[in-house]
Amino acid sequence: MKPSPWMMIGALFLLAACNQKAQQAAPSVANEPAAAATSPKHASGFEPPADSSIPSDDFGKQIALGRQIFIDTGRYAKGYVGNQLSCENCHLDAGRLAQSAPLWGAYPMYPAYRSKNHHVNTFAERLQGCFQYSMNGKAPPLGDDVLVALEAYAYWMSKGESIGVAPLGHGYPKLPKPAQAPDYARGESVFKRDCALCHGDNGQGQQAAGRTVFPPLWGPQSFNWGAGMERLDNAAGFIKANMPLSRGNTLTDQDAWDVAYFMNGHERPQDPRFHGSIEETRKAYHDTPDSLYGATVNGKTLGEGVLK
Template sequence: MKNILIASTLSLLLSSVAIAQTAAVSMDDQSQIPHAPKIATGEEYHQPPLDSEIPDNAYGDMIRKGQAIFVDTKREVPEYVGNGMNCVNCHMDQGKMANAAPLWGAYPMYPAYRSKNNKVNTYAERIQGCFEFSMNGTAPAADSEAMTALITYSYWLAKNAPTGVSLPGRGYPEVKQPEAGYSIERGEVVYKENCAVCHGDDGLGQMVGELYVFPPLWGKDSFNWGAGMHRINTAADFIKANMPLGKGETLTDQQAWDVAAFMNSHERPQDPRIIDGSVEKTRDKYHANDGVNLYGVEVNGKLLGQGI
């Protein structure tokens, strides 16, 4: 009887393990966070609280610290930043602007599965990824003061937003690839006419002192090959909605794709996930199915992705 009981218990344990393994496998098939829905006629985007509403206490101090880090990342937490970028470069108006990846749209969507690292990510892990890739830097610890401040600021901006609901204005509105595809050559023309005035003829941004007032779009101080913005489709989405600065939605879909391709046809810092120093291996694992990108592709006789 005792042996039968042990055998039954073992069978149940093995069944539980099998179920857990099955669940883990099925998790791999889950979709990433869906694109935000278009805003309905008469509907308003989520409105984050005003700065004047931040409370005058320890909680408010942490909100303000997070806001300062978000806007002036390089100056506030230089130990985590490896290039010339600030969080606000990709998440405009202090992370508040609809259709510019606002924090109020991101915070309520986590934890979430992301195929980028094939796991369920917490919001802290999502921010850590931004530092590692977009900032080409070092991820702050989940329990660090900088992380606490950024999460607190995000939570504050998401006040009254529903949890787990993809709100209109979250992320960047999707711009489908035009039938004509994209042209790096046409994109160079678009860049010279619309972008160079801020980002420079050489795309390396503009500085005042040691800090950038307009971020570099490629080169050693820009985002690295692992950042989401290296995808032409993601860059086109952002550009169409938000660029040129203050004149979003003025470029055509074709222009947005062309100039995104031109921007991402330049070399930038290496993907920190590089495998055995091989661009080819890294492309096969991380880039081959990651949107439309030029990592590991030869452009104008040069293999992109070797880093700078």
């Protein structure tokens, strides 16, 4: 199977493995994997415009470029990426899927104050943070072509949404606290049963033809300790709604919390805000039960970071 550069290649590979059938994709921006009738994308009450409706004018070229950057970030924004992830790994279906922090749910909510950096952020500044933390890279300067294209894509996708009103399906779901405290050993069992097929026994993901098909979940090529996904509540909500890929909402809440704990109970690249002390960095930026930075898990104190 030769996946189209416009397809969500992770979904294709998973379906091929789980359903034992190949899917052939035409190399057109208009083609996307078919969504089930109960897909969260439709349950959100908002349907972003079809990719086939991207205009053919100069603005449309920026929209299309933003989409390319979003689904193949390491290729189209290489200078700002420090790991093997693409934006689409945490914002599924090219940023279209509800309950996986879709772009159309984020763009109308900015400018907004963020406690993470203690000031009002523009949407472009929010994108900068994604590169610095989730991509373990460096922030493109404001006005950079990469940020302009991504913002154009998000703006176009969000047309018709209300400004400043959080739409149904935005962000990641907020799961209730589990009946039992999240547990590393239980999470490892869930991982082996439901996650290792795609992400590998060692959680380092899989590549094909030089591209990441399934992302690494920890280690030097994953998101760093400053990323939002290092928080257990964010990771558990994302996992519950979307994982295993194409089979979201099949894990129990407890399973989602446990496997999130197992995933985040491994070392990953250092928080860029680190200045020599794990204890002080935790106190300043990770002072919450939902962060394992600085915690001792499976006999190891986390937060030392790993090198590429």
